[in-house]
Amino acid sequence: MPERYLFDLHIHSTGSADSRLSPRAAFRRARELGLRGLAFTDHDRLTGASSPFWDLVLVPGAELSTGWGDLLALGISELPPAGLSVPELIENIRGQGGVAVIPHPFSEALQAICMNEHVFDIIHLVDGLEVTSPKGSVDNPRARRLAGEHGKAVVGGSDAHSVEAMGWGFTACEEGTAEGLIDAIRKGKTEAFIRR
Numbered sequence: 001m002p003e004r005y006l007f008d009l010h011i012h013s014t015g016s017a018d019s020r021l022s023p024r025a026a027f028r029r030a031r032e033l034g035l036r037g038l039a040f041t042d043h044d045r046l047t048g049a050s051s052p053f054w055d056l057v058l059v060p061g062a063e064l065s066t067g068w069g070d071l072l073a074l075g076i077s078e079l080p081p082a083g084l085s086v087p088e089l090i091e092n093i094r095g096q097g098g099v100a101v102i103p104h105p106f107s108e109a110l111q112a113i114c115m116n117e118h119v120f121d122i123i124h125l126v127d128g129l130e131v132t133s134p135k136g137s138v139d140n141p142r143a144r145r146l147a148g149e150h151g152k153a154v155v156g157g158s159d160a161h162s163v164e165a166m167g168w169g170f171t172a173c174e175e176g177t178a179e180g181l182i183d184a185i186r187k188g189k190t191e192a193f194i195r196r
Protein backbone atom coordinates (compact mmCIF):
# COMPACT_ATOMS: atom_id res chain seq x y z
CA MET A 1 0.00 0.00 0.00
CA PRO A 2 1.43 3.38 -0.94
CA GLU A 3 1.47 5.97 1.78
CA ARG A 4 -1.58 8.18 1.95
CA TYR A 5 -1.53 11.76 3.13
CA LEU A 6 -4.51 13.60 4.55
CA PHE A 7 -5.50 17.20 3.83
CA ASP A 8 -8.36 19.39 5.03
CA LEU A 9 -8.92 21.60 2.00
CA HIS A 10 -11.68 23.89 3.22
CA ILE A 11 -10.89 25.95 6.31
CA HIS A 12 -11.91 29.51 7.14
CA SER A 13 -9.46 31.48 9.26
CA THR A 14 -9.90 34.87 10.83
CA GLY A 15 -9.30 36.14 7.29
CA SER A 16 -13.03 35.42 6.87
CA ALA A 17 -15.41 37.73 8.71
CA ASP A 18 -17.51 34.74 9.79
CA SER A 19 -14.66 32.73 11.34
CA ARG A 20 -12.90 32.89 14.69
CA LEU A 21 -10.21 30.34 13.85
CA SER A 22 -6.70 31.79 13.97
CA PRO A 23 -4.18 30.33 11.50
CA ARG A 24 -1.97 29.46 14.47
CA ALA A 25 -4.67 27.41 16.17
CA ALA A 26 -5.53 25.77 12.86
CA PHE A 27 -1.94 24.65 12.27
CA ARG A 28 -1.75 23.21 15.77
CA ARG A 29 -5.05 21.37 15.39
CA ALA A 30 -3.98 20.02 12.00
CA ARG A 31 -0.97 18.44 13.68
CA GLU A 32 -3.14 16.85 16.34
CA LEU A 33 -5.38 15.44 13.63
CA GLY A 34 -2.40 13.93 11.84
CA LEU A 35 -2.95 15.99 8.71
CA ARG A 36 -0.25 16.43 6.13
CA GLY A 37 -1.68 19.75 5.08
CA LEU A 38 -4.51 22.22 4.99
CA ALA A 39 -5.88 24.98 2.85
CA PHE A 40 -7.21 28.26 4.18
CA THR A 41 -10.08 29.07 1.89
CA ASP A 42 -11.16 32.47 3.12
CA HIS A 43 -13.90 34.36 1.34
CA ASP A 44 -12.44 36.23 -1.63
CA ARG A 45 -8.99 36.56 -0.15
CA LEU A 46 -5.71 34.73 0.12
CA THR A 47 -4.54 34.37 3.69
CA GLY A 48 -0.98 35.42 4.26
CA ALA A 49 -0.12 32.66 6.72
CA SER A 50 2.81 30.29 6.51
CA SER A 51 3.10 26.90 8.15
CA PRO A 52 5.16 26.89 11.35
CA PHE A 53 5.88 23.17 10.93
CA TRP A 54 8.22 21.83 8.25
CA ASP A 55 6.13 18.72 7.77
CA LEU A 56 2.77 20.47 7.59
CA VAL A 57 1.92 21.71 4.12
CA LEU A 58 -0.07 24.85 3.42
CA VAL A 59 -2.03 24.69 0.18
CA PRO A 60 -2.86 28.20 -1.02
CA GLY A 61 -6.52 28.77 -1.69
CA ALA A 62 -9.60 30.94 -1.49
CA GLU A 63 -13.36 30.50 -1.64
CA LEU A 64 -14.57 32.84 -4.35
CA SER A 65 -18.07 34.32 -4.30
CA THR A 66 -19.78 34.26 -7.67
CA GLY A 67 -23.27 35.03 -8.88
CA TRP A 68 -23.86 31.29 -9.23
CA GLY A 69 -22.52 30.27 -5.81
CA ASP A 70 -19.18 29.69 -4.14
CA LEU A 71 -16.18 28.28 -5.97
CA LEU A 72 -13.02 26.92 -4.36
CA ALA A 73 -9.71 27.87 -5.93
CA LEU A 74 -6.75 25.80 -4.75
CA GLY A 75 -3.11 26.21 -5.69
CA ILE A 76 -3.48 29.80 -6.88
CA SER A 77 -0.89 32.50 -6.27
CA GLU A 78 -3.18 35.50 -6.74
CA LEU A 79 -6.87 36.27 -6.63
CA PRO A 80 -8.53 36.39 -10.05
CA PRO A 81 -9.56 39.91 -11.09
CA ALA A 82 -13.09 41.07 -10.35
CA GLY A 83 -15.81 40.98 -12.96
CA LEU A 84 -15.09 37.60 -14.53
CA SER A 85 -17.85 35.18 -15.44
CA VAL A 86 -17.70 31.81 -13.72
CA PRO A 87 -16.19 30.03 -16.76
CA GLU A 88 -13.61 32.85 -17.03
CA LEU A 89 -12.83 32.50 -13.32
CA ILE A 90 -12.17 28.80 -13.75
CA GLU A 91 -9.94 29.54 -16.72
CA ASN A 92 -7.99 32.06 -14.64
CA ILE A 93 -7.56 29.60 -11.75
CA ARG A 94 -6.38 26.83 -14.05
CA GLY A 95 -4.15 29.25 -15.96
CA GLN A 96 -2.35 29.97 -12.69
CA GLY A 97 -1.67 26.27 -12.26
CA GLY A 98 -4.45 25.89 -9.74
CA VAL A 99 -7.56 23.77 -9.64
CA ALA A 100 -11.23 24.76 -9.41
CA VAL A 101 -13.46 22.76 -7.10
CA ILE A 102 -17.19 23.19 -6.50
CA PRO A 103 -17.73 23.35 -2.73
CA HIS A 104 -20.76 21.75 -1.06
CA PRO A 105 -22.79 21.43 -4.28
CA PHE A 106 -26.57 21.06 -3.87
CA SER A 107 -26.29 21.70 -0.13
CA GLU A 108 -29.72 22.32 1.38
CA ALA A 109 -28.16 23.94 4.43
CA LEU A 110 -26.20 26.37 2.26
CA GLN A 111 -28.76 27.20 -0.43
CA ALA A 112 -27.76 30.85 -0.62
CA ILE A 113 -24.11 30.25 -1.39
CA CYS A 114 -23.82 26.87 -3.03
CA MET A 115 -24.11 26.00 -6.67
CA ASN A 116 -27.24 24.12 -7.46
CA GLU A 117 -28.24 23.59 -11.07
CA HIS A 118 -25.33 25.76 -12.21
CA VAL A 119 -23.13 22.79 -11.34
CA PHE A 120 -24.22 21.38 -14.69
CA ASP A 121 -23.09 24.52 -16.52
CA ILE A 122 -19.51 24.14 -15.30
CA ILE A 123 -19.01 20.48 -14.44
CA HIS A 124 -17.00 19.97 -17.64
CA LEU A 125 -14.74 22.93 -16.76
CA VAL A 126 -13.87 22.25 -13.11
CA ASP A 127 -11.32 19.83 -11.68
CA GLY A 128 -13.30 18.44 -8.80
CA LEU A 129 -16.31 18.44 -6.52
CA GLU A 130 -16.35 18.63 -2.77
CA VAL A 131 -18.22 15.53 -1.65
CA THR A 132 -18.11 16.08 2.09
CA SER A 133 -20.63 18.47 3.57
CA PRO A 134 -20.07 20.85 6.44
CA LYS A 135 -22.18 21.04 9.56
CA GLY A 136 -22.30 17.52 10.84
CA SER A 137 -19.98 15.40 8.79
CA VAL A 138 -22.21 14.04 6.11
CA ASP A 139 -21.30 12.67 2.75
CA ASN A 140 -22.79 14.18 -0.39
CA PRO A 141 -23.77 11.16 -2.51
CA ARG A 142 -25.16 13.26 -5.35
CA ALA A 143 -21.85 15.11 -5.71
CA ARG A 144 -19.91 11.87 -5.45
CA ARG A 145 -21.98 10.24 -8.18
CA LEU A 146 -21.65 13.26 -10.46
CA ALA A 147 -17.88 13.40 -9.97
CA GLY A 148 -17.68 9.74 -10.95
CA GLU A 149 -19.83 10.22 -14.03
CA HIS A 150 -17.70 13.11 -15.26
CA GLY A 151 -14.29 11.76 -14.24
CA LYS A 152 -13.73 14.60 -11.77
CA ALA A 153 -11.76 14.49 -8.54
CA VAL A 154 -13.51 14.05 -5.22
CA VAL A 155 -12.34 16.53 -2.60
CA GLY A 156 -12.98 16.58 1.13
CA GLY A 157 -12.81 19.40 3.63
CA SER A 158 -14.49 20.48 6.81
CA ASP A 159 -15.57 24.05 5.88
CA ALA A 160 -14.45 24.79 9.43
CA HIS A 161 -15.07 28.21 10.95
CA SER A 162 -13.77 27.15 14.37
CA VAL A 163 -11.08 24.86 15.69
CA GLU A 164 -13.65 22.33 16.89
CA ALA A 165 -15.05 21.95 13.39
CA MET A 166 -11.72 21.10 11.78
CA GLY A 167 -11.16 17.60 10.54
CA TRP A 168 -14.75 16.59 9.69
CA GLY A 169 -13.82 16.03 6.11
CA PHE A 170 -10.55 14.98 4.49
CA THR A 171 -8.92 14.63 1.13
CA ALA A 172 -6.53 11.68 0.87
CA CYS A 173 -3.71 11.64 -1.63
CA GLU A 174 -0.57 9.63 -2.31
CA GLU A 175 1.37 12.86 -2.75
CA GLY A 176 2.53 14.78 0.31
CA THR A 177 3.30 18.18 -1.25
CA ALA A 178 0.99 21.01 -2.28
CA GLU A 179 2.08 20.66 -5.93
CA GLY A 180 1.59 16.89 -5.83
CA LEU A 181 -1.85 17.27 -4.31
CA ILE A 182 -2.95 19.84 -6.90
CA ASP A 183 -1.73 17.59 -9.67
CA ALA A 184 -3.57 14.62 -8.14
CA ILE A 185 -6.81 16.65 -8.07
CA ARG A 186 -6.26 17.60 -11.70
CA LYS A 187 -5.87 13.93 -12.57
CA GLY A 188 -8.79 12.79 -10.43
CA LYS A 189 -6.53 10.76 -8.19
CA THR A 190 -7.72 11.84 -4.76
CA GLU A 191 -10.11 10.24 -2.34
CA ALA A 192 -12.37 12.02 0.11
CA PHE A 193 -14.04 10.90 3.28
CA ILE A 194 -15.58 12.00 6.53
CA ARG A 195 -14.53 11.26 10.07
CA ARG A 196 -16.87 8.76 11.70
Ligand SMILES: [Zn+2]
Pocket: 010, 012, 041, 063, 103, 159
Ligand atom coordinates in the same frame (compact mmCIF):
# COMPACT_ATOMS: atom_id res chain seq x y z
ZN1 LIG B 1 -16.48 27.74 3.02
